[in-house]
Amino acid sequence: xxxxxxxxxxxxxxxxxxxxxxxxxxxxxxxxxxxxxxxxxxxxxxxxxxxxxxxxxxxxxxxxxxxxxxxxxxxxxxxxxxxxxxxxxxxxxxxxxxxxxxxxxxxxxxxxxxxxxxxxxxxxxxxxxxxxxxxxxxxxxxxxxxxxxxxxxxxxxxxxxxxxxxxxxxxxxxxxxxxxxxxxxxxxxxxxxxxxxxxxxxxxxxxxxxxxxxxxxxxxxxxxxxxxxxxxxxxxxxxxxxxxxxxxxxxxxxxxxxxxxxxxxxxxxxxxxxxxxxxxxxxxxxxxxxxxxxxxxxxxxxxxxxxxxxxxxxxxxxxxxxxxxxxxxxxxxxxxxxxxxxxxxxxxxxxxxxxxxxxxxxx
Amino acid sequence: xxxxxxxxxxxxxxxxxxxxxxxxxxxxxxxxxxxxxxxxxxxxxxxxxxxxxxxxxxxxxxxxxxxxxxxxxxxxxxxxxxxxxxxxxxxxxxxxxxxxxxxxxxxxxxxxxxxxxxxxxxxxxxxxxxxxxxxxxxxxxxxxxxxxxxxxxxxxxxxxxxxxxxxxxxxxxxxxxxxxxxxxxxxxxxxxxxxxxxxxxxxxxxxxxxxxxxxxxxxxxxxxxxxxxxxxxxxxxxxxxxxxxxxxxxxxxxxxxxxxxxxxxxxxxxxxxxxxxxxxxxxxxxxxxxxxxxxxxxxxxxxxxxxxxxxxxxxxxxxxxxxxxxxxxxxxxxxxxxxxxxxxxxxxxxxxxxxxxxxxxxxxxxxxxxxxxxxxxxx
Numbered sequence: 051x052x053x054x055x056x057x058x059x060x061x062x063x064x065x066x067x068x069x070x071x072x073x074x075x076x077x078x079x080x081x082x083x084x085x086x087x088x089x090x091x092x093x094x095x096x097x098x099x100x101x102x103x104x105x106x107x108x109x110x111x112x113x114x115x116x117x118x119x120x121x122x123x124x125x126x127x128x129x130x131x132x133x134x135x136x137x138x139x140x141x142x143x144x145x146x147x148x149x150x151x152x153x154x155x156x157x158x159x160x161x162x163x164x165x166x167x168x169x170x171x172x173x174x175x176x177x178x179x180x181x182x183x184x185x186x187x188x189x190x191x192x193x194x195x196x197x198x199x200x201x202x203x204x205x206x207x208x209x210x211x212x213x214x215x216x217x218x219x220x221x222x223x224x225x226x227x228x229x230x231x232x233x234x235x236x237x238x239x240x241x242x243x244x245x246x247x248x249x250x251x252x253x254x255x256x257x258x259x260x261x262x263x264x265x266x267x268x269x270x271x272x273x274x275x276x277x278x279x280x281x282x283x284x285x286x287x288x289x290x291x292x293x294x295x296x297x298x299x300x301x302x303x304x305x306x307x308x309x310x311x312x313x314x315x316x317x318x319x320x321x322x323x324x325x326x327x328x329x330x331x332x333x334x335x336x337x338x339x340x341x342x343x344x345x346x347x348x349x350x351x352x353x354x355x356x357x358x359x360x361x362x363x364x365x366x367x368x369x370x371x372x373x374x375x376x377x378x379x380x381x382x383x384x385x386x387x388x389x390x391x392x393x394x395x396x397x398x399x400x401x402x403x404x405x406x407x408x409x410x411x412x413x
Numbered sequence: 414x415x416x417x418x419x420x421x422x423x424x425x426x427x428x429x430x431x432x433x434x435x436x437x438x439x440x441x442x443x444x445x446x447x448x449x450x451x452x453x454x455x456x457x458x459x460x461x462x463x464x465x466x467x468x469x470x471x472x473x474x475x476x477x478x479x480x481x482x483x484x485x486x487x488x489x490x491x492x493x494x495x496x497x498x499x500x501x502x503x504x505x506x507x508x509x510x511x512x513x514x515x516x517x518x519x520x521x522x523x524x525x526x527x528x529x530x531x532x533x534x535x536x537x538x539x540x541x542x543x544x545x546x547x548x549x550x551x552x553x554x555x556x557x558x559x560x561x562x563x564x565x566x567x568x569x570x571x572x573x574x575x576x577x578x579x580x581x582x583x584x585x586x587x588x589x590x591x592x593x594x595x596x597x598x599x600x601x602x603x604x605x606x607x608x609x610x611x612x613x614x615x616x617x618x619x620x621x622x623x624x625x626x627x628x629x630x631x632x633x634x635x636x637x638x639x640x641x642x643x644x645x646x647x648x649x650x651x652x653x654x655x656x657x658x659x660x661x662x663x664x665x666x667x668x669x670x671x672x673x674x675x676x677x678x679x680x681x682x683x684x685x686x687x688x689x690x691x692x693x694x695x696x697x698x699x700x701x702x703x704x705x706x707x708x709x710x711x712x713x714x715x716x717x718x719x720x721x722x723x724x725x726x727x728x729x730x731x732x733x734x735x736x737x738x739x740x741x742x743x744x745x746x747x748x749x750x751x752x753x754x755x756x757x758x759x760x761x762x763x764x765x766x767x768x769x770x771x772x773x774x775x776x777x778x779x780x781x782x783x784x785x786x787x788x789x790x791x792x
Contacts (some may be wrong), residue, residue, distance in 0.1 A: 142692070207757045
């Protein structure tokens with residue numbers, strides 16, 4: 051088991067998985083008659099070499115940090131929260147109720163209110179499956195999948211009904227009042243005197259909230275008694291129970307934290323970007339959280355790096371779709387391969403690495 | 414609603430239930446052998462695309478069907494490799510397969526046909542045609558004949574071959590699972606693999622067999638969607654059917670005949686949703702049902718502990734609140750006492766029912782005991 055040093059396990063396995071995924075994607079690009087190297091350079095040019103590209107990338111990254119952290123926290127308790135999508139949708143509902151019906155004087159207050167709304171709604175939506183798992187023994191994977199669909203139904207119900215402004219045809223709420231507008235990176239750059247930075251890119255202050263969430267999750271999991279209990283339950287349910295950790299309580303709390311994190315994603319998409327609630331605003335970010343958490347080894351720093359990578363892929367994928375015949379769905383393939391290699395085929399990825407280390411040890 | 418409308422709704426329920434049924438039985442084989450499969454959706458989607466693309470290119474729906482099954486079995490093999498041989502996480506593998514199919518189908522379809530991730534419409538020969546039984550009359554003349562003839566011509570006759578195949582798969586699955594040695598072993602592998610291993614039977618072999626059967630059935634389900642229900646492939650056309658099949662599987666408590674019932678019920682919800690735009694109910698009955706539910710929940714938790722009180726009691730008060738809202742809105746609207754059931758409610762009903770069943774309030778759904786646990790042979 052301990053053939054590899056810990057750093058190799060943490061760094062090399064995800065990197066090797068990523069290389070495998072990249073290699074297979076390159077083959078796919080070749081197979082559909084495009085050039086992988088050109089595709090990569092287009093992605094880099096459209097993302098890393100323009101400030102607006104960064105603005106889009108960090109916008110996606112913000113979403114993925116929230117959902118990645120959410121999945122990670124649940125992973126630590128051996129819970130698989132596949133319902134990030136639904137929890138984020140409910141979070142969006144929370145954000146829009148707060149933004150539409152409370153007259154906020156300033157964005158700094160509005161973002162606090164919206165965060166609370168988003169977190170509470172996400173919390174409730176994760177709390178129900180958690181309750182069903184903890185008290186009624188229903189499998190949390192299945193219930194959270196079902197809750198994704200039910201959340202989509204609820205969102206749809208409100209957006210074609212009560213929350214849609216009169217006379218509008220779009221399934222969306224009215225625009226939020228201007229006082230809830232979150233400063234984007236463009237606004238902040240102008241404040242600092244850079245006129246042409248991050249032009250019309252959607253990244254906004256919620257990126258910093260995502261960074262704060264990373265620190266908070268790190269503290270929670272590795273520095274707080276609650277985190278200790280969460281990890282104890284995740285390692286061994288019976289042992290944790292023997293040590294006096296109440297599994298019902300920990301399952302509830304862990305899932306509610308997870309749901310709150312997913313819900314918080316909505317301050318970025320709904321209050322920050324669209325400034326109204328729209329259908330399908332989550333765009334699968336809840337699921338990408340799974341890939342991010344797996345790739346980031348459920349550690350906040352890893353999640354941050356993986357979220358940056360996926361942010362790059364999403365923005366780069368949009369560039370590819372714009373300039374080549376490669377559709378955006380290529381990114382979904384990469385995402386699937388990353389999940390496959392880091393989550394399901396880990397033994398296959400580790401075996402050659404372990405052999406390498408064995409050879410090195412023996413000299 | 415006249416009799417003919419009812420027959421038409423039932424007819425469409427059967428059509429819509431077919432892919433659910435095939436996928437549900439696919440999941441049944443896999444999960445009964447102890448392999449969780451949330452990748453049903455991806456397999457259906459992959460099979461739908463490959464069958465449509467091959468049927469279009471070759472002009473033969475049979476070649477398409479075979480190719481679709483092949484694609485689905487290949488994804489099954491990946492799932493088997495990950496979850497049986499490499500003992501990886503079955504749920505994560507399933508998630509990955511869903512994404513793999515969602516991404517690959519569009520990328521390949523775009524490169525192959527250049528129509529934005531679709532295939533061109535299938536011509537005759539490239540799709541499964543309805544089979545008209547002897548003596549069945551066309552739907553134009555349906556209004557002039559008696560109810561028995563309507564039932565025969567509309568509901569029993571006039572489906573594509575795969576609908577009948579799906580219906581026959583139910584007794585076949587039951588027979589294989591409960592009347593053969595193979596079935597006994599397969600179920601045993603899902604309950605207690607160590608015991609099966611002790612008896613000298615290969616756990617790995619049995620589980621691979623189950624996963625391949627799952628792939629074949631998902632393949633037929635996908636081919637049905639693209640070449641019989643519709644006549645081309647469109648992006649994400651499986652539309653969550655794999656997950657609904659999973660729900661039906663739980664609803665059916667992992668039994669073949671129950672699966673038929675669950676899938677027909679869920680198919681019926683879809684048919685109702687397709688057919689009727691507005692479903693009107695008297696407001697008093699709706700709010701009455703909601704109030705009863707709320708009362709049931711609150712009285713259930715009366716003597717339970719605090720968490721039950723907060724969650725279920727809270728739910729109960731939420732439901733009661735909605736019912737009060739309905740009463741108030743009817744009151745303020747004046748004479749109209751009919752209330753429109755939102756379409757999304759009908760669409761969400763399969764999921765809500767599954768959660769209720771999972772919660773164990775209406776019968777208990779107990780999954781195969783070793784489901785999701787990789788088997789490690791003793792050395």
